[in-house]
Amino acid sequence: MADFLDSEFEARFTSAQTAMAASGMDAILLCTEAEIRYFSGFRTQFWQSPTRPWFLVLPRSGAPIAVIPEIGAELMARTWVCDIRTWAAPNPTDDGVSLLADVLSPYSKVGLPMGEEASLRMPLRDFYRVQEKSGVEFLDCSNLIKAIRMIKSDAEIALLRKICKIGSDAFDNAADIFHAGLPLSEAFRAFKIELLQQGADDVPYLVGAAGQGGYGDVISPPNDMPLQDGDVLMLDTGASLQGYFCDFDRNFAIGHATDTTKQAYGRLWQATEIGLQTAYAGARCADLFNAMHAELGGGPSDVGRYGHGLGIQLTEYPSIAVFDETVLQPGMVMTLEPSMTISEGKMMVHEENILITDNEPVLLTKRAAPELPIIS
């Protein structure tokens, strides 16, 4: 039933305890889906409901403490977490505030992710109340958490490998699914069904676009326009398996493609190739960015980023960006995602998912074709 053995969670927790000791924190407070799942194994889509806050406290010594709404008690009891304290939520006058403050009050300095990529998934008003009632000092522990989550275990890598294979197998059937005349919205729907049939649990992320020789943005839901001869169709999917994501895209030409389009595709494919040749342990994310950016002709590097970490979230730390000094380490799972502008309002993007190792990087996705596939 559990996604991992208890020993996996014990190892994650031990890493957090070691880091807490090194940084002078007495405990860590987590309130977000990914972090609570990472340390407890509590996996549910019930996070879709914004009504109830959920908390996990990781003490520097002792066992983790779940402070959660009663409705989650049975599911939490199936995880490795034994100390579960519940309240009848929602409670408009005290929605876990007193219970959480009591759990925190023995501590002095409590870590809370407050930096890049962090959110506070509880009412800010209640956070202030917990702060006041518990008397603890909150310190940012974003980097501590990121450093642990960034390095994937063998069990995590096995899941990521599976979901990347599922995504690759689904894209292999593209020619049977997509065709001129198919409304883009129906192409999306058909591809979601294909991903489920290939074994994905869910498709929390499917964005993309289709346009003559390229597309305008890469985060949109589909419109109902039929695919047309000369379109480049791009689908970028974050399908999930036991809560682990793939995140990669594929481009297809419908009917035919111009030489300009084919060349743009080829350059992006080649930039990814350079990425693969650079993504060795010891290189910095900035090195990886610079290598791909040079291959794409250089120029101003405010293009954003060319990839990111991948795991229990569609995008995780670090960023493959000019500013990111993070050193690649074995066990990191990353996306390589170079993009380029073809003309005003037209762009193209490629993406692969890789594992950093002691040796050369391992592709988790089936490498995209070196030439733009044409669906006729």
Add this chain to the structure above:
Amino acid sequence: MADFLDSEFEARFTSAQTAMAASGMDAILLCTEAEIRYFSGFRTQFWQSPTRPWFLVLPRSGAPIAVIPEIGAELMARTWVCDIRTWAAPNPTDDGVSLLADVLSPYSKVGLPMGEEASLRMPLRDFYRVQEKSGVEFLDCSNLIKAIRMIKSDAEIALLRKICKIGSDAFDNAADIFHAGLPLSEAFRAFKIELLQQGADDVPYLVGAAGQGGYGDVISPPNDMPLQDGDVLMLDTGASLQGYFCDFDRNFAIGHATDTTKQAYGRLWQATEIGLQTAYAGARCADLFNAMHAELGGGPSDVGRYGHGLGIQLTEYPSIAVFDETVLQPGMVMTLEPSMTISEGKMMVHEENILITDNEPVLLTKRAAPELPIIS
């Protein structure tokens, strides 16, 4: 392309401006997916990525201002929002902080949802920086936002009606999809595919359980256990269409059901019937709770809640709970969701989606069968 006419968004914004004036706020700051989508029409699954913060500022006078990462500029430009200010995100030293502070600094009192059901989807560290740099005072505007979102427009109701019909049509095919021997995880996968085939855009929420004569909890992902004769299978789905949710469940007996199980089902069905007889404009949520609770035998009312609002989130304000004094008004879309414990560790839950009107409530879901359906 847009989900609604500009006039729909103008009406929402005007309501917010009127409420701001009444409560002495100069502007409202929004940073969460549902709120930004509600007021701008900006709809994307890109929220799956935690990397970048997004902001929408609603001034008491003047037009809305989107303060967003450059990657979202094109999609935001297709909404009714015209004033779009972007930065190259992620930026580890200033991730929109200065830009947002500049936009806010002309104001004195700025509303921010900080109460029940609210989250702060930005790094807390950056929130403190914005607070300091802008010099504004933040006030809780949760209730103001809830009061507006709670009443659905005709266009919203039309979408909610459609997605509830899609869910109902999918459940109508239950006997063709589910059977003894089918692993629960495969039952979930097949039902997600069915929902997509019926026309859902996505299935962000599907939870459920199967067990002999009842089930233990109602928020779990599936295990791989085959459905067995005597199981009650419950599926609770939040499928979505253009970002609007249904949220209801259905129960099915596999092979046969005991009299105890059939009676429990019948009592819940009857409690929902009482809910339908009580859900008139003018009644309070607490009245609705009390009527259903009495039908289920009364007793301690710490059972949580028997339903909630429904719309662009799986669960929205208000709660059908003993503490909720919210008065039902025409245009509110609610779930009726009575639940009962059958025996230690066994429960059952029913759910329907309804529209509150000037007259009797309108079922958006196809009413569940009065007797437990048996799949043989």
